[in-house]
Amino acid sequence: MKLVMNHDQYLEWKYGSKTTLDIKLENLGIRNSKEFERQFVIGIAVAFFIANHPTIVHAVNSDGIDDLGATFLSYIRKGGRWIAIICASVEIIRSGMKKGGSASEIGQIVIKYSLLYASLYIITWIFDQIEKVF
Structure with missing residues (x-):
């Protein structure tokens, strides 16, 4: 088995301060073999x-976990809504301010952020459908 070592490691191995196992572990990112x-x-x-x-x-039932998850999900959706609105507004303003901006570019921005926000709801719907199937 080949052992790769740098010059310092070679000198330490040659003079007996390090073993080949120490060098292998050091090459894996483990500095202290002990x-x-x-x-x-x-x-x-x-x-x-x-x-x-x-x-x-x-678990007897998972109602508590489901309630907690639903609470977190509602907070994430509310935060995602406002983040999408703010980011879309900023991007629309940027495209309107730059030279050569067109209405189709604004439409693309609206569609992009609408799909991002809709995905927060679509993913849970897909998971619910998978759960019903199995």
Whole structure:
């Protein structure tokens, strides 16, 4: 197996201050091999603990999560509406101020921001349709 190292790493390997494993880990972005070993051992221990002590949790109902998600979604939609209105207005003003601006350019801007805002509602409708199918 080939090992890629820079000049400094080669000198440290040559004089014995670094091993090939240290250089490989350093090339992966891991500077302290002892810290990596400690984290790796802890990670393996946690994985074995979870594998040997499975706990299955079933939610009784998801009404609370649905209500919370609907609240967040309504805030995102309200914010998205105003962001779309502001950005569309700024872009329409810019196109009107520049030389050679046409009405078709303004129509494209209106369609673009209308579709962006409509996508906030269309995505949830698509997900609802998928849920009904399956």
